Amino acid sequence: MDRRLLMVALACWSAGRLLAAEEAPPRPRHRISAAELYEALSARFPQRLPLAGLLQVQVSAPRLLLLPARNKLGAALQVEIAGLPAAQGMAAELEVVFGLRYEATDRTVRGREPEFLDFRWPGMDRESLRALQGLLPALAQQLGEVVLHRMSERELALPETMGFEPGELLVTDEGVTVFFRPKTAPPG
Incomplete structure (x- = not known):
């Protein structure tokens, strides 16, 4: 009986190895560390952006947000608004998240389609806060695409x-892992 069990186990083991050999070979990958992403993101700030044609917004001091569950990357930004009397001397924090894409023409990994995630402004009255929150999706869109990494020739x-x-x-x-895929044939 033990001999039969051994024969079955050997047969299953060799069949399993054959099936494993038929699987696709592992694909190359490249890891971009959180530190590299933070450095690229920080290089874009501080920025001054117009808001609703009336206010000037200074955006600075990003903190990197990694959201693996959503496969998104983001930034927590310090926001100061000039031209709003209720906001003088106060700072807020705005969280924006990005989807990712690879741009082959310049070999860059980019954050795209910024999305307003959260806005906190301690000390701001509720009505002013609600009015500002309505304008924030437009501010997030002004950030545009963000180059996060340029792939080197190496x-x-x-x-x-x-x-x-x-x-x-x-x-x-x-950070971010770039998985490589087999090249696609150029159209034409």
Whole structure:
């Protein structure tokens, strides 16, 4: 009986190895650390942006937000508004999140489609806060696309030699992982 069990186990083991060998080979990947992402994001600030044509907004001091559950990256920004008497001497925090995409023309990983996530302004009266919250999605859109990383020739050399190009971008607790996929044939 033990001999039969051993024969079955050996047969299953060899069949399992054959099936595993038929799976796709592991794809190359490149990790972009949270520190690199923060450095790229910080380089864009401080910024002055008009808000509703009446107010000037100074946005600075970003804090990186990694949201793996949503596969998004974001920033918590310090916001000061000039031209609003109720806001003099007060600072707020605005959280914005981005989807990610790879732009092949300049080899960049970019944050795209900024989305207003949260707005906190301690000490601001409720009515003014609500009015400002209505204007914030437009402010988030003004941030536009954000270049987060430029892939170097060195980072792309081996995957390109293997016939791969950047594909899926995955946000993790440590940063962003770029998974490479087989190159697609150019149209035409």
